[in-house]
Amino acid sequence: MSDPEATVEHAPTLRWTLVVPVKDARLGKTRLARHLDDPGRMALVRAMAADTLAAAGATEQVDRLVVVTGDPEVARLAPATVGALVDVVAEEHPRGLDAAVRAGLARARALDPGNGVGVLLGDLPALRPDDLAAALDAAGAHARSFVPDADGTGTTLLLARPGATVDPCFGPGSARAHADRGHVRLDMPQGSTVRRDVDVRADLRAVRLLGPGPRTRAVLDGLGPAVQAG
Numbered sequence: 001m002s003d004p005e006a007t008v009e010h011a012p013t014l015r016w017t018l019v020v021p022v023k024d025a026r027l028g029k030t031r032l033a034r035h036l037d038d039p040g041r042m043a044l045v046r047a048m049a050a051d052t053l054a055a056a057g058a059t060e061q062v063d064r065l066v067v068v069t070g071d072p073e074v075a076r077l078a079p080a081t082v083g084a085l086v087d088v089v090a091e092e093h094p095r096g097l098d099a100a101v102r103a104g105l106a107r108a109r110a111l112d113p114g115n116g117v118g119v120l121l122g123d124l125p126a127l128r129p130d131d132l133a134a135a136l137d138a139a140g141a142h143a144r145s146f147v148p149d150a151d152g153t154g155t156t157l158l159l160a161r162p163g164a165t166v167d168p169c170f171g172p173g174s175a176r177a178h179a180d181r182g183h184v185r186l187d188m189p190q191g192s193t194v195r196r197d198v199d200v201r202a203d204l205r206a207v208r209l210l211g212p213g214p215r216t217r218a219v220l221d222g223l224g225p226a227v228q229a230g
Helices: 038-057 072-085 096-109 129-140 174-180 201-210 214-229
Strands: 016-022 064-069 086-090 118-120 144-148 157-158
Touching: 016 038, 016 096, 038 064, 038 072, 038 118, 064 072, 064 096, 072 086, 086 096, 096 118, 118 129, 118 174, 129 144, 129 157, 144 174, 157 174, 201 214
Parallel strands: 016 064, 016 118, 064 086
Antiparallel strands: 118 157, 144 157
16 A cells, blocks of 8 residues: 555745835834934834844745835845845835835745745844744735734735735734735734834833844843833
């Protein structure tokens, strides 16, 4: 009798190209400006982006990262962080997050037409490769999907299988907007690091508890009490 396991064809793991939009640090995370001076805020934005890229680049299913940014320092940091895995799209005339995302998705589809594509926000400084891998595995079952943020109202990861269109609608209430556009909400655990983005000071405390990447940790240590309270 033949071995049943020998006759089963296993589908190959779906490969992914992820778009990571990063706002110019001079304009980013303005809700933290009440607590941080401009140099501290800009350093934090760039450190969070670098830690996000490092974790995404270490995720097994990810073939490439397309970074869309108008920040020359982020454009320099990206290849220094993840090497040849990254492709940088210079955002010379910023027109908002959704426009940056669409530019990145167009580049991703052109570079890797057989891959799934995703949009990963660049402010996930505690991101762990295993959490991102779990989300990508779950996304493989759906043409289009998304991961909500920790509050359940925003979106941290927007995904589409090869050939499926992506309809980005980032901003307040984006989780509902993406669901309305046919993206399936992925049931990632509340504590998953792929859900923990940073917008306000309380988010920094949550990131501290999860354990941020080394660049973010170093910046937070240098900022001291200004970022400790919720």
